[in-house]
Amino acid sequence: xxxxxxxxxxxxxxxxxxxxxxxxxxxxxxxxxxxxxxxxxxxxxxxxxxxxxxxxxxxxxxxxxxxxxxxxxxxxxxxxxxxxxxxxxxxxxxxxxxxxxxxxxxxxxxxxxxxxxxxxxxxxxxxxxxxxxxxxxxxxxxxxxxxxxxxxxxxxxxxxxxxxxxxxxxxxxxxxxxxxxxxxxxxxxxxxxxxxxxxxxxxxxxxxxxxxxxxxxxxxxxxxxxxxxxxxxxxxxxxxxxxxxxxxxxxxxxxxxxxxxxxxxxxxxxxxxxxxxxxxxxxxxxxxxxxxxxxxxxxxxxxxxxxxxxxxxxxxxxxxxxxxxxxxxxxxxxxxxxxxxxxxxxxxxxxxxxxxxxxxxxxxxxxxxxxxxxxxxxxxxxxxxxxxxxxxxxxxxxxxxxxxxxxxxxxxxxxxxxxxxxxxxxxxxxxxxxxxxxxxxxxxxxxxxxxxxxxxxxxxxx
Numbered sequence: 001x002x003x004x005x006x007x008x009x010x011x012x013x014x015x016x017x018x019x020x021x022x023x024x025x026x027x028x029x030x031x032x033x034x035x036x037x038x039x040x041x042x043x044x045x046x047x048x049x050x051x052x053x054x055x056x057x058x059x060x061x062x063x064x065x066x067x068x069x070x071x072x073x074x075x076x077x078x079x080x081x082x083x084x085x086x087x088x089x090x091x092x093x094x095x096x097x098x099x100x101x102x103x104x105x106x107x108x109x110x111x112x113x114x115x116x117x118x119x120x121x122x123x124x125x126x127x128x129x130x131x132x133x134x135x136x137x138x139x140x141x142x143x144x145x146x147x148x149x150x151x152x153x154x155x156x157x158x159x160x161x162x163x164x165x166x167x168x169x170x171x172x173x174x175x176x177x178x179x180x181x182x183x184x185x186x187x188x189x190x191x192x193x194x195x196x197x198x199x200x201x202x203x204x205x206x207x208x209x210x211x212x213x214x215x216x217x218x219x220x221x222x223x224x225x226x227x228x229x230x231x232x233x234x235x236x237x238x239x240x241x242x243x244x245x246x247x248x249x250x251x252x253x254x255x256x257x258x259x260x261x262x263x264x265x266x267x268x269x270x271x272x273x274x275x276x277x278x279x280x281x282x283x284x285x286x287x288x289x290x291x292x293x294x295x296x297x298x299x300x301x302x303x304x305x306x307x308x309x310x311x312x313x314x315x316x317x318x319x320x321x322x323x324x325x326x327x328x329x330x331x332x333x334x335x336x337x338x339x340x341x342x343x344x345x346x347x348x349x350x351x352x353x354x355x356x357x358x359x360x361x362x363x364x365x366x367x368x369x370x371x372x373x374x375x376x377x378x379x380x381x382x383x384x385x386x387x388x389x390x391x392x393x394x395x396x397x398x399x400x401x402x403x404x405x406x407x408x409x410x411x412x413x414x415x416x417x418x419x420x421x422x423x424x425x426x427x428x429x430x431x432x433x434x435x436x437x438x439x440x441x442x443x444x445x446x447x448x449x450x451x452x453x454x455x456x457x458x459x460x461x462x
Contacts, residue, residue, distance in 0.1 A: 007039050007200065008183040010050035011193025017042045022173050022200065027093035027312040027349040034091075036176045039201035041209040044168065047197035048215040051139045051166035054194025059136045059164040063118050066162055069191050070115035073158075076185035078108055084150060084181055091175045092149065093311040093349070094274065102274070103178075107154040109430045110446065117451055118162035129462050134455040136164035137241065138217030141210040143203070143231070144179075145223045146172035146314050147277040147371075153182055155434075155445045156220045157196065163454035168197045168216070170207050174314050176200045203227070211235060218243065218454065222279075224369075225394075225439050232442075243443035243453045245279070245435055247369040248397030251390035252282035253412060255383070256291065258402035258424075264295050266425050267400070268302040268375060272353050275310045276322075276373035280398035280420065280434075284359075284366060285377045286386050292379045296337055296357040299377060303338040303353040306373070312349040313372055319349040322372030329356050329365040334376070361389050369395070383412065391417045396437030400425070419444075 005021075006013035016037035024034040037043075058066075077084070084107075085099040094103055123134045142156040153169060160167050171179035183198045199206050211219050211234045221231045222245040235242045252270070254263045270282045287295040313319050326341040339354030351372050359366050359376040366376050380386040390399065396418040403409040406423060413421040419436040433449035435441050443453045 004180050005035070005037065007037055007043055007047070008180070008187070008196075008198040009043070009047045010054075010197065011187065016040065016201075022176065022202070024091050024174070024177055025315070026090050027314050029348055034177055036180070036200040039199040039206045041205070043199050043201070044170075044206055044209040044213060047168045047199050048139060048141075048210075048213050050194040050197055051168055052215050054192055055136075055139060055166040058166055058192060058195045061164065063121065063123060063162075066164060067115050067119035069189055070111060070118055070158060070161060072189035073185055073191070074108060074111045074115060076188040077111060077182070080181055080185060081105070081108070084178055087178045087181060088149060088175070091177050092146065092314060095309065095311050098274065098311075103148065103150060106428070106430070107150045110151065110154045111158050113430050113447065114158040114162045114451070117448060121162070121448065121451060123455075127459070131460045131462070133458040133460065134452075135458055137454055137456045138165060139215055140165045140167045140454065141213065141216040141219045142167055142169045143207050143210060143219070143221045143223070144169065144171050146174040147274060147279070149175035149178045150182060152222050153179060155450065156222075157182075159445075159451045160220075160454045161191065161195070162451055165218075165454050166195045168199060168210060170199050170201060170203075170210050173200070173202055208234070212238070214238060216240065220453070221245070228441065243445075244441040245443075245445060246397075246439060246441040247395055248279045248281070248436065248440050249284060249367065249369055249393045249395040250280055250282045250398040250400070250418065251284045251286055251416070252400040253286045253386050253390055253402070254288070254291070254295065255386075255401065255403040255408060255412065256288045257404035257408065259404070260291055260295060261298055262425070263402040264298040265302050268299050268306075268355075270400075271375045272303065272306045272310050272373050275313050275351070277313060277318075277371055279369070282398070282400050283370065283375060284389075285375060286380050286389055287377060289379050289381060292377075296355075296377055299355050299375060300337040303355045303375065306353040307344065310353060310373055313351055314349070316349055318371065319343070319351060322351045322370055322374065325365055325368070325370045325372070326354055326374060329359070329363065329376070332363045332365070334359045334363060334365060339373075361392050367393055387412070387415055394439040397435075397440035398422075
C-alpha cells in the first residue's frame with residue numbers, strides 16, 4: 001500500500017513544511033503499512049487561507065450545482081469502494097466483510113442523502129414580512145476520529161459542501177489513509193480548488209492549530225469528551241461555533257415483556273461490532289431481576305462466538321486502555337462471565353470479547369466509556385429503577401428499548417435522556433439526526449439537522 005507523501009491543499013498535493021511523517025500501523029499484525037505527512041501549524045494556516053479564498057465563489061454557487069458535485073463525489077467513492085474497504089481493514093483492523101458492509105457502504109448512503117438534500121433544501125423562507133436566509137457559516141475545521149474513519153469524514157464534509165462552506169479536514173492520525181482516498185475522490189468530482197483541503201497530522205499540533213485558527217468559523221469535532229472540552233474552550237475564546245459529537249455509555253433496556261433471547265443476542269452483537277469501538281454502542285444491558293440469570297447466560301454464550309470474528313482495537317494504547325478497564329471491573333467486584341484482560345493472541349492489538357455480570361450502576365465500567373468489546377449487564381427492580389439507571393451517567397448519546405408492544409417501548413424511550421433510541425432493534429437511518437444529550441455533545445449530524453449545523457441565519461425585513 002502506498003500513501004501520498006503530501007497534503008491536499010488548494011486543489012493540489014503538496015509536501016508538508018516540516019518533512020516529518022506519521023507511520024500508519026496495521027493493528028492486526030503491528031506492521032507499518034504506510035506513512036503520511038505530519039502537518040503543522042504552517043500547513044494548517046496555508047489550508048485555511050486556501051479555504052477562505054475559495055469560500056465566496058463556492059457559497060455563491062447554486063445549490064443544484066453543489067448537489068451535482070456531491071453526486072459526482074458519490075460516484076468517485078463508489079468506484080473506489082473495494083479500495084476503501086481494503087484500506088480500512090488494513091489501518092483499522094476491521095474484518096473485511098464489516099469493512100465492505102459498513103465502512104465502505106454507509107458513507108456512500110450518506111453522501112447520496114446530502115446530494116439529494118442539497119438539491120431540494122430551501123435555503124430561504126418567508127416569515128411574516130421577513131425573508132429568512134440560510135447561508136453557509138464559512139470555513140469549517142473538521143477533526144475526525146479513527147473508529148469509523150470514512151463515515152465520520154463524510155458526515156462532516158458532505159453537509160458542509162451542501163451548505164456552501166469550505167473545509168479543512170484533519171483526520172485521525174491512526175487512520176489517515178482512507179482520508180487520502182477521499183481527497184482523491186473530491187478532486188475527481190470537480191469540487192473547486194480550495195473548497196476542500198486535507199491536512200494530516202497529530203491532534204495536539206495540527207488539530208489544535210485548526211481549532212485555534214482565526215480563519216475558521218466552525219469547528220466540528222468527533223472524539224472523546226475530554227478532548228471535546230478542550231476544543232470547546234479554544235473555540236469559545238474566539239467566539240466561534242462548535243459542533244461536538246463525543247462519548248457515550250448507552251443503555252440497552254430490555255423490558256420484561258420483550259423477546260429476551262433476541263434482545264440479548266442483538267445487544268451483544270451491537271457491542272462487539274467494530275471491536276466495540278463505537279461511541280453509540282449499547283454497552284450497558286439492563287435486565288429485570290427475574291430474567292437476569294437467563295440473560296447473563298445468553299450473553300456469555302453469544303459473546304464466546306465472537307472470539308474469532310472481531311478484529312483488533314486500533315492501537316497498543318487502546319488495547320492497554322481497554323484491558324485496564326477490564327481489570328478495574330474485576331477489582332471493583334463485577335463478575336467476569338466471558339473474556340478477560342489477557343490478550344487472546346500473541347501478535348496484534350486484540351481484546352477478548354468480554355461480558356461482566358453483577359455490575360452496579362456506580363462501578364467505573366458502568367459509568368465510563370471503555371471503547372472496546374466489553375459489555376456490562378445490570379439488574380433492575382422495576383421500570384422506574386431501569387429509567388434511573390439508564391439516565392444515570394454523564395452521557396446521553398444513544399440507547400435501545402425492547403418490549404413486546406412497540407407502544408410500551410416508545411413510552412419508555414420518551415423518558416430517556418439520550419439523543420437517539422432504537423426500538424426493538426430499529427434500523428440505521430442516514431437521514432435521522434445523530435448526536436447527544438449532556439456530555440455526549442453539542443449539535444447533530446446527518447440529514448437536514450446535520451445540514452443546519454453548517455448554516456447561519458439572516459433575516460431581511462420588508
